[in-house]
Amino acid sequence: MEMITFxxxxxxxxxxxxxxxxxxxxxxxxFFGIAGPKKSGKSTMINLMMDFIRPTGGNxxxxxxxxxxxxxxxxxxxxxxxxxxxxxxxxxxxxxVKTAAKIxxxxxxxxxxxxxxxxSVDKNKRIGSLPLSNRKKxxxxxxLMGNPKLVIMDNAFVALDKDTxxxxxxxxxxxxxxxVTVIISDRNIDLLQQICSRIAIMxxxxxxxxxxxxxxxxxxxxxxxxxxxxxxxxxYTYFHITEVTEDNGYISFLYKxxxxxxxxxxxxxxxxxxxxxxxxxxxxxxxxxxxxMEQENGxxx
Numbered sequence: 565m566e567m568i569t570f571x572x573x574x575x576x577x578x579x580x581x582x583x584x585x586x587x588x589x590x591x592x593x594x595f596f597g598i599a600g601p602k603k604s605g606k607s608t609m610i611n612l613m614m615d616f617i618r619p620t621g622g623n624x625x626x627x628x629x630x631x632x633x634x635x636x637x638x639x640x641x642x643x644x645x646x647x648x649x650x651x652x653x654x655x656x657x658x659x660x661v662k663t664a665a666k667i668x669x670x671x672x673x674x675x676x677x678x679x680x681x682x683x684s685v686d687k688n689k690r691i692g693s694l695p696l697s698n699r700k701k702x703x704x705x706x707x708l709m710g711n712p713k714l715v716i717m718d719n720a721f722v723a724l725d726k727d728t729x730x731x732x733x734x735x736x737x738x739x740x741x742x743x744v745t746v747i748i749s750d751r752n753i754d755l756l757q758q759i760c761s762r763i764a765i766m767x768x769x770x771x772x773x774x775x776x777x778x779x780x781x782x783x784x785x786x787x788x789x790x791x792x793x794x795x796x797x798x799x800y801t802y803f804h805i806t807e808v809t810e811d812n813g814y815i816s817f818l819y820k821x822x823x824x825x826x827x828x829x830x831x832x833x834x835x836x837x838x839x840x841x842x843x844x845x846x847x848x849x850x851x852x853x854x855x856x857m858e859q860e861n862g863x864x865x
Contacts, residue, residue: 600766653692
């Protein structure tokens with residue numbers, strides 16, 4: 565079953581598209597990630613799914629119905645979390661949650677309170693005193709209450725503390741195993757790599773590709789991390805390594821040539837540790853963008 569379909573969908577505010585001509589399908593049971601930098605079109609895509617904005621061109625269907633005329637029953641089966649949730653600042657968090665439950669027709673108060681406890685919602689604090697991280701916890705509870713069949717979260721993990729990120733990731737994975745379709749966008753593309761089964765790659769309002777994460781990570785590139793007190797500048801020059809980072813005593817860089825040549829060169833240095841791994845999704849996306857730019861510029865880059 566197709567849960568979401570975009571058929572040649574575009575959205576223009578100015579002459580430059582916020583979302584270019586876009587076609588894709590999210591199937592029932594998918595754990596679908598939307599990855600890309602700021603202003604890549606992630607939120608535009610989600611706002612179109614939710615019918616908060618209307619497309620300039622093309623058609624969108626949600627659970628078999630046009631997004632512009634979705635029935636009340638189908639809307640109740642969607643759990644949505646906005647990127648920056650806003651509520652009445654004078655209301656207490658618990659009152660916001662209870663009001664949302666009433667609007668959704670949810671009478672199982674115990675399950676709602678269990679969600680509040682699980683995500684550490686500060687129930688008696690007024691919204692006006694809460695930072696974004698705490699308001700997002702409320703939004704998480706509202707999105708997940710009532711056993712939705714489709715969960716859509718925009719910038720899902722932004723502003724959350726590490727513990728809440730882990731709780732949300734595991735909760736969404738458990739829901740997905742039960743057959744719930746999950747769609748999330750986020751700037752933390754490495755986290756999307758860990759939990760999503762398919763990932764849409766966005767850039768400047770364009771959908772570059774939808775790929776299985778294992779396909780995206782297939783690469784001739786390796787992430788090399790070296791721990792040494794030796795000067796590696798000659799190595800960088802010889803292999804044309806330009807982007808080097810240092811963290812916790814390790815020197816790290818991407819290597820795109822024959823790994824045997826690098827290992828042979830490294831034997832000339834005293835190494836405390838050497839780690840050679842597949843690139844993260846973040847590394848893979850950088851390389852993917854580079855290849856796209858090469859194609860767009862006729863291979864000149």
